[in-house]
Amino acid sequence: MTTEKSTAEDFDPSPGASEKYDVTVLRLGHRLVRDERISTHVGLVSRAFGAKRLILTGADDHTVDSLRRLSTRWGGGFQAEYVKNWRDFVRHWQGTSVHLTMYGEDLRNGIDRLKKDKARKILVVIGAEKVPKEIYTLVDLNIAVGNQPHSEVAALAVFLDRLFMGEELYTTFGNARLRVKPSLRGKKVEFVKNEN
Amino acid sequence: MTTEKSTAEDFDPSPGASEKYDVTVLRLGHRLVRDERISTHVGLVSRAFGAKRLILTGADDHTVDSLRRLSTRWGGGFQAEYVKNWRDFVRHWQGTSVHLTMYGEDLRNGIDRLKKDKARKILVVIGAEKVPKEIYTLVDLNIAVGNQPHSEVAALAVFLDRLFMGEELYTTFGNARLRVKPSLRGKKVEFVKNEN
Numbered sequence: 392m393t394t395e396k397s398t399a400e401d402f403d404p405s406p407g408a409s410e411k412y413d414v415t416v417l418r419l420g421h422r423l424v425r426d427e428r429i430s431t432h433v434g435l436v437s438r439a440f441g442a443k444r445l446i447l448t449g450a451d452d453h454t455v456d457s458l459r460r461l462s463t464r465w466g467g468g469f470q471a472e473y474v475k476n477w478r479d480f481v482r483h484w485q486g487t488s489v490h491l492t493m494y495g496e497d498l499r500n501g502i503d504r505l506k507k508d509k510a511r512k513i514l515v516v517i518g519a520e521k522v523p524k525e526i527y528t529l530v531d532l533n534i535a536v537g538n539q540p541h542s543e544v545a546a547l548a549v550f551l552d553r554l555f556m557g558e559e560l561y562t563t564f565g566n567a568r569l570r571v572k573p574s575l576r577g578k579k580v581e582f583v584k585n586e587n
Numbered sequence: 588m589t590t591e592k593s594t595a596e597d598f599d600p601s602p603g604a605s606e607k608y609d610v611t612v613l614r615l616g617h618r619l620v621r622d623e624r625i626s627t628h629v630g631l632v633s634r635a636f637g638a639k640r641l642i643l644t645g646a647d648d649h650t651v652d653s654l655r656r657l658s659t660r661w662g663g664g665f666q667a668e669y670v671k672n673w674r675d676f677v678r679h680w681q682g683t684s685v686h687l688t689m690y691g692e693d694l695r696n697g698i699d700r701l702k703k704d705k706a707r708k709i710l711v712v713i714g715a716e717k718v719p720k721e722i723y724t725l726v727d728l729n730i731a732v733g734n735q736p737h738s739e740v741a742a743l744a745v746f747l748d749r750l751f752m753g754e755e756l757y758t759t760f761g762n763a764r765l766r767v768k769p770s771l772r773g774k775k776v777e778f779v780k781n782e783n
Contacts, residue, residue: 428624428625429624429625429628432625432737432738432740432741435735435736435737435738435741436737436738436741438735438737439733439735439736439737439741440733440737440741461736465735465736492774493767494767494769494770494773494774494775494776495769495770495771496769496770496771497769498756499753524773524774527772527773527774528772528773532771533770533771533772533773535767535769536756537635537636537755537756538756538766538767538769539631539634539635539661539758539760539767540631540635540657540661541628541631541632541634541635541636541744542628542631542632542740542744544628544738544740544741544744545628545631545632545635545636545740545741545743545744546744547741548737548738548740548741548742548744548745549744549745549748552745552748557695559733560694560732560733560734562735564735570734571689571690571731571734571735573690573691573692573693573731573734574690574691574692574729575691575692575728575729576723576724576729577690577720577723577724577729578688578690578720578723579690580690
């Protein structure tokens with residue numbers, strides 16, 4: 392399955408932050424089992440921080456299914472799918488492509504550049520421990536969320552938080568079955584029925 | 588090994604963000620193998636985003652060793668260790684304790700409160716998928732980095748990024764053997780010799 396033919400119109404965007412940018416996250420280097428939990432974190436962060444879609448490479452496993460089940464419970468139009476050929480996917484991207492890496496240019500400069508260039512449809516590429524060298528030249532921008540080794544999950548979250556200027560945390564996810572009631576002590580969840 | 592007797596004076600803080608707050612991260616629910624990679628991400632994020640120390644619970648494995656090796660290469664005084672009794676550790680914490688959870692109060696309010704209260708020594712508690720209920724009442728504050736399910740790695744990074752107002756990404760890590768030279772294309776790393 393490839394997704395080059397998908398367009399932004401296929402999505403049911405959640406109102407809020409995701410209106411400002413149409414963000415797709417491409418996770419490279421996903422291998423079976425070993426990376427499943429990290430990829431799940433990447434998917435959850437993508438959704439919670441305002442991205443519309445996660446693209447995984449490699450063979451199918453439980454990650455896509457579990458993200459879909461979660462979206463049904465917690466709402467919103469987030470999509471998760473696989474592509475076989477990530478090189479073609481990046482090459483044919485109609486928009487701006489950004490690779491998050493500890494070796495790139497400063498985060499503040501990178502975000503400023505995206506805003507100055509009025510980027511709207513953004514592909515955020517994140518790797519696992521090792522990424523193919525060619526990704527550095529395939530993308531438009533290499534952006535570093537700090538120059539210390541840390542985590543693609545963290546890099547993605549902080550990048551999106553800066554891009555959306557914190558607004559992504561206040562997004563309403565439509566058609567949710569569950570919703571949290573913020574509280575000082577303990578867990579409060581409400582069950583949403585017949586929202587429409 | 589318990590660390591209740593450790594004090595801030597035991598650390599060699601990296602100059603920069605970590606001067607403003609003395610942050611220790613406590614990772615609950617670390618179990619063998621299954622959580623090793625996530626715990627490593629938590630540790631790397633703690634270090635890269637200005638915390639001084641990671642405390643893991645549960646049995647010993649490779650996580651602490653790999654974090655120590657990394658700190659030797661990339662510099663700074665970050666510490667990682669185990670405690671057996673995390674309840675006592677939280678109860679006896681001399682400072683402010685914060686639990687990051689999707690069920691807590693709004694992040695902005697929480698950070699404002701920490702600043703208003705002039706919190707200086709902060710324990711940041713993060714769980715795995717499930718946390719013991721009592722943690723909600725053991726800590727001073729439950730703070731939600733958004734109310735959607737995502738990742739403790741992301742929650743920690745965004746919390747620290749907001750707390751340090753982005754300055755943590757510009758911390759200099761002393762006695763590093765390796766240092767990244769930010770660049771628009773590709774990987775540039777310099778080897779640091781005889782820094783002292």
